[in-house]
Amino acid sequence: MKRNMIGGLGVAFAACAAMAFSAGAAAQAKEQFVPANGYWVGPYAPGGSGIFGGLIDYMQMINDRDGGINGVKFSGGKCETEYNNARGVECYERSKKKGPTGASVIHPLSTGITYSLIDKVAADKIPMISLGYGRTDAADGRVFPYVFPLITTYWSQAAAMVKYIGTKMGGMDKLKGKKITLIYHDSAFGKEPHGILQDMGKQYGFDVQMIAVAHPGNEQQAQWLQVRQAKPDYVILWGWGVMNTVALKAAAKIGYPRDKIIGVWWAGAEEDVLPAGDVAKGYIAAGFNVSGANFPVIKAIQKHVYAKGKGEMEDKSRIGSIYYNRGVVHGILTVEAIRKAQERFGKGQPMTGEQVRWGIENLNIDAAALKKLGAEGFMPPLKVSCADHEGSGLVKFQQWDGKAWKVLTDWIEPDRKLVRDKIEASAAQYAKEKGITLRDCSKEK
Amino acid sequence: MFYRESGQFKSSYAEDQQIFPIRQDRIGIAALLVLAFVVVPLTADQYWFSAILTPFLIFSLAALGLNILTGYAGQLSLGTAAFMAIGAFMAYNVELRLPWMPILGSFAIGGLCAAAVGVVFGLPSLRIKGFYLAVATLACQFFVLWAINRIGWFSNNSSSGVITAQKIVIAGYTLDTPAAKYLLTLAIVTLMSLAAKNLMRSETGRAFMAVRDMDVAAEVVGIRMMHTKLLAFAISSFYCGVAGALFAFCYLGTVEPEAFNLDLSFRVLFMIIIGGVGSILGCYLGSAFIILLPILLNLVAGGVSHTFGVEINHASLSNIELIVFGSLIIFFLIVEPHGLARLWQIAKEKLRLWPFPH
Helix, strand or coil, X not given: CHHHHHHHHHHHHHHHHHHHHHHHHCCCCCEEECCEEECCCCCCHHHHHHHHHHHHHHHHHHHHHHXXXXXXXXXXXXXXXXXXXXXHHHHHHHHCCCCCCCCCCECCCCHHHHHHHHHHHHHHCCCEECCCCCXXXXXXXXXXXXXXXXXXXXXXXXXXXXXHHHHHHCCHHHHCCCEEEEEEECCHHHHCCHHHHHHHHHHHCCEEEEEEXXXXXXXXXXXXXXXXXXXXXXXXEECCCHHHHHHHHHHHHHCCCHHHEEECHHHCCHHHHHHHHHHHCCCEEEEXXXXXXXXXXXXXXXXXXXXXXXXXXXXXXXXXCHHHHHHHHHHHHHHHHHHHHHHHHCCCCCCCHHHHHHHHHCCEECHHHHHHHCCCCXXXXXXXXXXXXXXXXXXXXXXXXXXXXXXXXCCECCCHHHHHHHHHHHHHHHHHHHCCCCCCHHHCC | CCCCCCCCCCCCHHHHCCCCXXXXXXXXXXXXHHHHHHHHHHHCCHHHHHHHHHHHHHHHHHHHHHHHHHHHCCCCCCCHHHHHHHHXXXXXXXXXXXXXXXXHHHHHHHHHHHHHXXXXXXXHXXXXXXXXXXXXXXXHHHXXXXXXXXXXXXXXXXXXXXXXXXXXXXXXXXXXXXXXXXXXXXXXXXXXXXXXXXXHHCHHHHHHHHHHHCHHHHXXXXXXXXXXXXXXXXXXXXXXXXXXXXXXXXXXXXXXXXXXXXXXXXXHHHHHHHHCCCCHHHHHHHXXXXXXXXXXHHHHHHHHHHHCCCCCCHHHHHHHHHHHHHHHHHHHHHHCCCCHHHHHHHHHHXXXXXXXXX
16 A cells, blocks of 8 residues: 555656656747746745846836837746755756757856856856856956856955945045954855955055854854954945844844944845844945836836736735846846847847857947936946956945935946956966866957 | 566575675666666756756765765764765865876875765764764864865865866866766766675674674674774765765866755755665665655646646745655655665565565
């Protein structure tokens, strides 16, 4: 009897798996497949569901309002990665052959998964966009032709933070003799800003103190005691998930002023500050997109998607939140890159990964283009090139007032030469280790 | 009927002592090996190679390593992922700093470094047992990751502590396709499984089991406690180290230290608990259960909602997968607490009697 039950289960599984495979094979001809390999469960679900919600809704809006790009509609499929590298690789392998031209672009939405896919996307010729995360030196497109850490990398972010602190103090020369503490998530993500902060510390004469917080970061008393002893002028919070909320509460406990804490963009969403309650008031975070539902692009999504009873977000109040809007930024970049590729390789045709890569590399979204997209002030303008896979580096700083994120500054540009030199040096080391010959960008068409 | 041994006579000691004494087993294993080495490479596609088969084999090897220590020698360990990390990072460093070293040599050195660390962290096992030992090996897990994160030498001073595996070149031939990497993994895992199977039938293996079953009695009959326990730690860590090197070189390519966190140690431990503690076959079954079942559930859930046109919210769907996975673990543990390998053993016995059970 026991064995019969198990056998029955096995047969049921096999049948269902067969259905899944046959369903995946039936794809239409004029479609552009963009997979949504994200996470809707687990500790990072707020980020995953918000960002992929925005991305999917934006593509849905383009499908419904414009009929796709020149008649090519977007199709997609979700795959749950659980923010786990092995599952992320599995989802990537599963999605890369779907649709008429395969996956046209990958958004891993996890620094770990990005690392795991770097070799694979180059072999499969599928561009990977790691928007504001991932491997920083991949911004050197000569070494990493298929990886795009668009808009801004962690190093640009750290440099922009120092610049912002400098402006608040009344000039970069005022940083001399000051003390900045970095509280970071103890992972590859948290270690990214170390080098650049130390270099800038030497350059401007400020002191940098690094304090690690072990994953997931729900115990931080010891770390903040160190902060109390050191009395830094500013604290940079390089956190993710629950760590951010706990940090704000711990800062309040030792009485460290929240408006002297500056968070990375993964520490600056509503989901990070709301659970902390009142103590989060005054906290400042960077961001390459702003919150709010009053932008024409968000209104278009509400009109063309949600008014028709479609849409990804069950909780409609999250539309216009930081994460959701970041997903819309992902959507805008994906759609515009494919539009650009179609201009060169044939309008009304689904593009292959290689063609989309050209599209991203020649992406130029200036202020006028942003206005046309309904995203003026929503995200920074960017211009990508063969060598520069970052394209912008601009961030805004926003302050939590207890109800919403208020924008404090205009787009702030980091010292791009300093960052670029470091990126090129690091990429060159990688190229040497891997035996990669640098791509000659003057020969790219 | 299928397992009838009547008519299989053994006329020499060698025949009596062979690994698979029953002819049907030998045929089955041969067929499996032909399937894995010949049929699969000819038929499977990239998805199967790089997302299903390679990770399955690598985790089977890691589970095998832990099973030698926990299942055969009876020492509970939570440091598996740390030993894998040592294997991965040391193989990378050997390749980086000694470019003339053949890749298999790097894997072996990675494994040996893991074995050395395993011996050091195995020392507490001479004094403490069971759950207390597990906590002691927990220290290994945290210390190793801490060291890899802090000491720049391990990652060649990479700013983020991430390493990128070098190209795999064996005898002038570059293995860069998923199929080639699968075959390399399969060859290593097969050889090491064979070695483990033989080891457990040898005097050393019997000493391990004696220590596991009752260490005082084992000592009384003359088994050297320190030697045996530390050997178990060394062999187990060597297996885990090689698995880690394969994880970096044949599976992901680029790894961060965080990939080898405590969560991974637990997963490998669950593999041997579900697969079968003290069974080589169990390592494979457990690894398949933990690695492949969630993927299958995901495909099934997607297929069901697609075929029947039911729009299920994706978040609920993902949560349902986790619930089903958890329930299946409980189901199998209730049906057979000794793991899936024991289920196979029972099935084999029934097949032997079929169709005339007593």
